[in-house]
Amino acid sequence: MDVLAVNGSPRRHWNTETVLEHALAGAAQFPDARTESLYLYPMKYSGCIGCYMCKQKGKPSGLCRFEAALTPILEKAQKSDVLLIGTPVYFFTESAGTRAFIERLLYPWSAFHADGYGTRRPKPMMAGLFYTLAGTEESVAEHGHRHFRDSTDQFFSLHFSHHEVLLAYETLHTNTYNKFELN
Numbered sequence: 001m002d003v004l005a006v007n008g009s010p011r012r013h014w015n016t017e018t019v020l021e022h023a024l025a026g027a028a029q030f031p032d033a034r035t036e037s038l039y040l041y042p043m044k045y046s047g048c049i050g051c052y053m054c055k056q057k058g059k060p061s062g063l064c065r066f067e068a069a070l071t072p073i074l075e076k077a078q079k080s081d082v083l084l085i086g087t088p089v090y091f092f093t094e095s096a097g098t099r100a101f102i103e104r105l106l107y108p109w110s111a112f113h114a115d116g117y118g119t120r121r122p123k124p125m126m127a128g129l130f131y132t133l134a135g136t137e138e139s140v141a142e143h144g145h146r147h148f149r150d151s152t153d154q155f156f157s158l159h160f161s162h163h164e165v166l167l168a169y170e171t172l173h174t175n176t177y178n179k180f181e182l183n
């Protein structure tokens with residue numbers, strides 16, 4: 001069982017990485033698990049440009065071919081049995097790098113039928129999406145910011161055989177609060 005963790009935080013060794021490390025440590029307890037971590041931010045890539053090359057008549061592709069930099073990670077993600085994605089919450093959604101990765105991974109799988117959405121996923125896979133955020137659970141509920149989680153639930157349930165979403169609240173912005181003005 002291949003378990004791939006894709007880290008969409010620009011910061012190494014911080015909150016998102018900690019959460020993903022714990023998830024991978026849990027996965028590693030399964031005797032057949034092979035785990036790997038990849039980091040998006042060292043790479044230069046952008047999100048989907050809507051070229052529709054993945055949906056060409058007669059030769060649809062489950063793999064985005066725009067900008068080769070991301071291709072090895074997209075290929076690994078498609079081959080994994082369990083895909084774990086970690087992201088900080090930025091303005092109540094995924095980080096831009098995570099979002100770009102998700103666009104490039106899932107749009108080639110997306111099919112639009114007359115009676116609804118479908119998936120062209122290459123094979124059944126499970127997914128976990130881990131959000132880390134500085135806010136409290138109460139503040140997210142109070143400001144009606146569940147939308148990012150709800151929309152993820154919708155399109156992940158379409159493309160993955162099973163998925164879980166976990167929010168890690170009240171993370172640290174920094175470990176030197178006396179040097180910054182966050183209020």
Ligand SMILES: Cc1cc2nc3c(=O)[nH]c(=O)nc-3n(C[C@H](O)[C@H](O)[C@H](O)COP(=O)(O)O)c2cc1C
Pocket residue numbers: 009010011014015016017087088089090091092093132133134135136171172173
């Ligand atoms: C650009 C930016 C936007 C952020 N937006 C939010 C937000 O909308 N809600 C929130 O609770 N925290 C927000 N945060 C805090 C981060 O989500 C939080 O500290 C996260 O755990 C950082 O992950 P990392 O340590 O892996 O980088 C923001 C941080 C940054 C830098």
